[in-house]
Amino acid sequence: MVTMRDVAERANVSIATVSFVINGTKRVAPQTRARIEAAIEELDYRRNVVARALASSRTRILALLHPDLEARPNATVIQFVMSAAHGARERGYDLVLWPVNDDEQMSHLLAGGLVDGALLMEVRICDSRVDRLVESRVPFALIGRTENDDLPYVDIDFATTIDQAVGHLRSFGHERIALVTQRTKAAPGDEPGRIMRAEAAYLDATAALRRRVRRPPAVIAVEGTSAGGREAARTLHDDFPDATAVVLVNEGASAGLVKGSRALGRSIPDDLSIISASTTRELGEMIEPSLTVMAAPAPQLGRLAADALIDQLEGVQDTPPHLLIPCTLVPGQSVGPPPEGRRR
Amino acid sequence: MVTMRDVAERANVSIATVSFVINGTKRVAPQTRARIEAAIEELDYRRNVVARALASSRTRILALLHPDLEARPNATVIQFVMSAAHGARERGYDLVLWPVNDDEQMSHLLAGGLVDGALLMEVRICDSRVDRLVESRVPFALIGRTENDDLPYVDIDFATTIDQAVGHLRSFGHERIALVTQRTKAAPGDEPGRIMRAEAAYLDATAALRRRVRRPPAVIAVEGTSAGGREAARTLHDDFPDATAVVLVNEGASAGLVKGSRALGRSIPDDLSIISASTTRELGEMIEPSLTVMAAPAPQLGRLAADALIDQLEGVQDTPPHLLIPCTLVPGQSVGPPPEGRRR
Structure with a gap:
């Protein structure tokens, strides 16, 4: 030959x-x-790649396993997908998109022998898909993390991200800061890891502050939609009237929160400061006033995930890759000092 | 066996x-x-799919060829991608993402024998990639069209879409309607087909009206960004002060046009009505006031493109598929009657 x-x-x-x-x-x-x-x-x-695959028992094809996102994928997810495809191609691999919502379907796809390795998105804290991946013996890397920190992953560093967002608000004088996260249909423990990690990070970052002002945590979970954002604005207004600032970890609800707050007569940032964490600069620019965002490292993470997987396949890396990257603060016009009257 | x-x-x-x-x-x-x-x-x-592929000389893998969209893919593009992947999977095919900006790279990928067929996105009026596809003899379908209408394609029906958008504005009494399209770095004739087709459709739809009010066409091409949108607002204000309504075919500039117009003291829709064509409902909802949009049939088109390609591969279809689907009007709060003083 x-x-x-x-x-x-x-x-x-x-x-x-x-x-x-x-x-x-x-x-x-x-x-x-x-x-x-x-x-x-x-x-x-x-x-011919098929002949080559048979000769080497490798196909140089990777799968990106994602839930069926046809409905309304958000901007950050797109950046993950595109950068993973790009990163794979640069190393001579091809990325197939597998929209799977069903564990069995996933196992069968993996058993088919098409792919050398798999990337998994939207990882949940307890995720049966990850168990299936481990069983399949197909090498993989997670974009996100389960409870089990030993598995190979790349993820957003939510602890640092939320800590910086809270710190930014505190530097303007805010003492009563709420968190808006995403409500999912998942059972408790089965949520995407980012929701639980963001909440834990918020509780940590505001602990000392809350003790000082003697207030319980203010956490609001709503759908990741405009309607969800308006619901958050209403809940904030009714249940946490003393909150002068919000950190959002719910990209899809960002615009709705701003519009809903303004509809309730609250000016941004004069009455309420807002930071949207783990989203894109472009989203921040689209909203009026321009949102201060913590921009997700999605373009890097997709590529890093592909690299981490390929490193495993090619034996470059012995230990499972564990990469955590925080979001980057991009100031807009949605953060200012708290209103005098509300300061305490 | x-x-x-x-x-x-x-x-x-x-x-x-x-x-x-x-x-x-x-x-x-x-x-x-x-x-x-x-x-x-x-x-x-x-x-094993590899063995199966060798036995049948088919891989059941399709490629989605797209320009490198890592930077800022828009919402409509991702709906194409995800729905094409989903449509392929439902018929037992896998979709690989190939970010290619280079004709030679594309030819080499196609020559590798990995894919049974290809989908091409962001098709330009004169598109050397399409020539390469034809040469490669790999079956394909275009999402968009070149000058050559005989090739297999699915596309947005821009003629009907723009005609409906103009008709909607006319029903409110607007007589002076501008078009905002996208400026690209491409040479003339080498632009994405949608830009030229949207402009042609605008000229058609407003011809009788423009003769009556004796005004030249008002076409503004800007970048598909927030900054581009603000530039369009400024140009509209300075060069076409009598325009009372705008049709946008530039998703990325939508929010900037609204923000820029408001910054120039023009209230929407009291001073200026806006329709954003070929975008998503979600984008319309994010902006304040909520934009009236012509929602792109992206979720259907991706799937239809996959179907059109697979029909060719499986011999279901003898003639090349030609599918044109218009956008759907989704009323928001950005269209109203023209200001009295400006009506003529």
Whole structure:
């Protein structure tokens, strides 16, 4: 059988250069490319990936397993998906999208032998899909984390993110800060990890403050929609009238919270300061007034997840990758000092 | 070699049911599934997709070719991607994401033999990628259209969409209607088809009106960003002060146009009515006031594109599919009658 080495020798280039041309992973000068293509033709080198997969028992295909997001995927999720595809391609791998909501369907897809490895999104604290992944023996990396910190993952560092958001609000003088998270249909413990981690981080970050002002935590969970955001504005107004600032960990409800608060006669940021955490700059810019956001590292995380998985597949990495990256503060016009009358 | 038929006979079920279990395309009752899995094991039936692909010279993998959207993909694009993946999976195919900006890279990927067919997004009027696709002999369907209407495509019906948007504004009494489209770095003729088709549709839909009020067309092209939207608001204010309504075909500039217009002292819809065409309801809801939108049929189009491609692959369809679907009017709060003083 003709190998890539034979092609490289005939074309008088390195094996890496042949690989760049065959896998389309890097630009190669036109003359060099022409020489390699001539060598491929002369030697009748099979470029067929199927044949190659059978020969190597590797397919160089990775799966991105995600819940069926057809309805309304948010901006951050898109950045994950696109950057994972891009990162995989740069290393000569292909990413298939598998919308699966059903554990059994997932197991069968994994058992089919199509993919060398899998990335899992929207990871829950207790996640039966992760158990299935472990059983399948297909190498994987999680975007998010379960309770089990030993598994390979990349995730947003919610502890640091929320701590910075609360710190930013405190630097303006806010003492009574609420948290708006996302309500899901999942059973307790079965929620996406980000919801529980964000809440834990909020409780930590505001503990000393709450002891001082003698107030219980103010946590509001609503749907990730405009209607959910308006509901949060109403609950905030009725149940936590002394809160002068909000940290949102609910991208889809951000616009609704702003619109709902204004409809209730609260000016932003004069009456209420708002930070939307784990979202995109673009979302912040779309809203009026422009929201101060903690921008999610989604473009990096998707790529890092692909890298972490490929490192495992290629034996580059011995220990499971554990990467936590915080969001980045992007100031807008939705944070200011608390109203004088409410300060205590 | 053991076939699916052998498994079906042993398990006493139809071949279709075996296929549902193997390809994970449909739920099967647990007892039936258990019987099929037992038969698979007893007969040592190879579920390996690679072996199957080699046997059938088909991989059942489709590629979605898209420009590198890592930077800021918009909401409509992701609905295309997710619905195409979902539609493919429902018919037992897998969708790989290929971010390609380079014709040569694309040709090499297609020559690799991984995919049975390809979907191409962000199609331009003159698109060298389409020529490459035709050369590759890999079956394909376009999401969008080139000049050549004979190729297989699914697309948004911009003529009907813009006509309906203009008609909606006219029913409120607007006579001077501007169009805001997207400026790209592409050479003329090389733009995405939607930009040229939307402009042509605007010229058609407003022709009689413009003759009557004796005004030239008012077309503004800006970047698809918040800054672009603010630039459009400024140009509208300075160059077309008599325009009382705008149709946008520039999703990313929608929020900026609203914010920019308000910053210039124009109330929406009292001074200026706005319709954003070819976007999502969710985007309309996020903006204040809620935008009247023409919602893109993105969730349907992605699936229809996958179906059109698979129909070709499976010989269901003899003629190239040509599907045009208009956007749907979703009224918000951004359209009202023109201000009295400006009516003419």
